[in-house]
Amino acid sequence: MSAALATPPQADPRVRQRPAKSQVSQSAPGQRQPPLTEVRTLPQTTSAWPLWLKSLLLLQWGSGGLALVLLASLLPLYGTAAFYQYRWGQTYQALTQLEHQERELLITHQAQRYKITERLEKQSSPPQLIPQTPKQVLFIPRPTQPQLTPRNSLEVVQVAKDDPTVSY
DSSP, X not given: OOOOOOOOOOOOTTSOOOOOTTTSOOOOTTSOOOOOOOOOOOOOOOOOOOHHHHHHXXXXXXXXXXXXXXXXXXXXXXXXHHXXXXXXXXXXXXXXXXXXXXXXXXXXXXXXXXXXXXXXXXXXXXXXXXXXXXXXXXXXXXXXXXXXXXXXXXXXXXXXXXXXXXXX
């Protein structure tokens, strides 16, 4: 019978072996040890990945890239939306301030009109101002404009074209 020789187990080259305690040099605590200079290459794996795993990895890589592109394109969009919302808030605040000023001016105007009428009534012994009633209101009719016919409208256009002061 042939006896099989057992080979001693090989150490994994990726794992760094610690030196035995006898090999460790006793150095002073303040001194540095020289750096390791040996570089080992990892063994090449010859196992090929299956096609489904490669396709999943490709899908993962592509979806990550797509997410990055979408994020990069949405950041400016979010920035412009936030900017326009900020500007809208500023404009709305200015509008409310203008409306408030308008109300104050209307109140001031009405108060001045009231003061003027009071002063005029006090200055004249018989009242010169007559209270307004619907019978005293004059209604002026709106002037009518002549209807333009196509022939008249062409003449108006020709006059406008000949006029050097008209510019378009």
